[in-house]
Amino acid sequence: MTACATAAAALEVRIDMVERQVVPPPILSNLIAPPEDLALAGARLGLSDIAATGRFMGDDFTLTETRIAPGEDLRPAIEALLADGARLILVKAPAEDMLALADLAAAEGAVIFNVSDPSEALRGADCRANVLHTTPSLAMRTDALAQFALKKRWTRLALLQGPNPEDAAFADALRASLTKFGLSLAAEKAWAFDADMRRVASEELPAFTQDLPDHDLLLVADERGDFGRYIPYNTWVPRPVAGSEGIMPLGFSGVVENWGAAQLQTRFRDLSGREMQATDFAAWAAAAAIGEAVTRTRSADPDVLHDYLLSDGFRLAGFLGTPLSFRAWDGQMRQPIPLVTERAVVVTAPLEGFLHEFSELDTLGQDRPGTSCTAFP
Structure with missing residues (x-):
């Protein structure tokens, strides 16, 4: 039977x-x-x-x-x-x-x-x-990064944005996440180099970043992995790097x-x-x-x-x-969104202290009250 x-x-x-x-x-x-x-x-x-x-x-x-x-x-x-x-x-x-x-x-x-x-x-x-x-979604990843910055009390932030559509979308999501968690950008610059950065990174990047105001964290929007690799350790002032390079919020x-x-x-x-x-x-x-x-x-x-x-x-x-x-x-x-370097997990979001009425996971990305999706019942 x-x-x-x-x-x-x-x-x-x-x-x-x-x-x-x-x-x-x-x-x-x-x-x-x-x-x-x-x-x-x-x-x-x-x-x-x-x-x-x-x-x-x-x-x-x-x-x-x-x-x-x-x-x-x-x-x-x-x-x-x-x-x-x-x-x-x-x-x-x-x-x-x-x-x-x-x-x-x-x-x-x-x-x-x-x-x-x-x-x-x-x-x-x-x-x-x-x-x-x-x-x-992009918002889930950038919300995770914003939570991390706020938790570390890195409130003075600067942004380098690449020239590609993916970079603009990631940068827009970053700005929205910073606003969501009460943070803002002290400065942002557009990446405009078309040289071979393997040869000139150590020469060009210090000058390129010299006029940034004092900041705790340098955010990078470079979703193709084009130039971001050359930014850590080559900036005018040594600061942590996050976003598309450095500390990266990824799905896995x-x-x-x-x-x-x-x-x-x-x-x-x-x-x-x-x-x-x-x-x-x-x-x-x-x-x-x-x-x-x-x-x-x-x-x-x-x-x-x-x-x-x-x-x-x-x-x-x-x-x-x-x-x-x-x-x-x-x-x-x-x-959850792991924030990782090439060799280790730094932290996993949502971070402790970021609370939600139903699920702390809904602190990452678009919550129900703000959605513009009308296809679901």
Whole structure:
């Protein structure tokens, strides 16, 4: 009787991973190229983890991988996947592609997980009810940094902003976070160098930063990793550096080891041969969330899973010290934000003393009263 009941309850769950490949933008210095399996390796580990649990229930989890080349029309590929039955879809793509996918008529009953794009608009005016976000928003990251600065009593702040759209978005989020926590910038400067900073950093940076007013912390908005690496130890006045360089607020990092994360990192390294990055973690978390929802609801129906993921009952053990969940007003996954250097975790936000009526995690990012998202009930 038990075996029959188990067999009858067995579920087949298909997960799709869709990646829009992009041509990396030109930068001033030579960098290690992003791994070719960024996000995909996290999804594969997530599938491995939930498949192991699923075997106890008789469930069968599968992962279908689709890569769309730069310049290729995304719509036909996505429509083909939806026609083939894809309903639980992890997406690594820019916001415009995310919205194009979410707005397809066939995607109305799908659950789409944004594992890479941090833009505020996707959680605000451009939010979609069928899109959940397992990558932190810019505001979550910059709020974490603002909490840290306030906790350290580093109230005199300066900002160096790069020339790229990502830099402007990060800098805007930083300004909003500083205002939110009662801080402000004493000065800011735009980065305008186009020289080879490997040769001239030690000569140019002291002069470039000499006219900054006295400050406790130098914030850097350089999301492509273009020039920020040359700022520490080359400024006119020695000060801590944070933001896109120095002390960095990230969704996850290879240096996170507490709360069982070391075991997660080991499994990831065994699978991919490299350190786990924030986008990998976001993809892992999306797959893990699907597995948890399937196990708890005993359903593979996307509508059932969507409702459960947004409910107060959903919790995911995410190796960050606090269970993860989704905000019902914009689909953003709540999570702590580690502030890290290249070799260690400095602190994890939200920091002690930053309180909230319902969840301290909601001190990071857009809270319900301020949301401009109207897609969720």
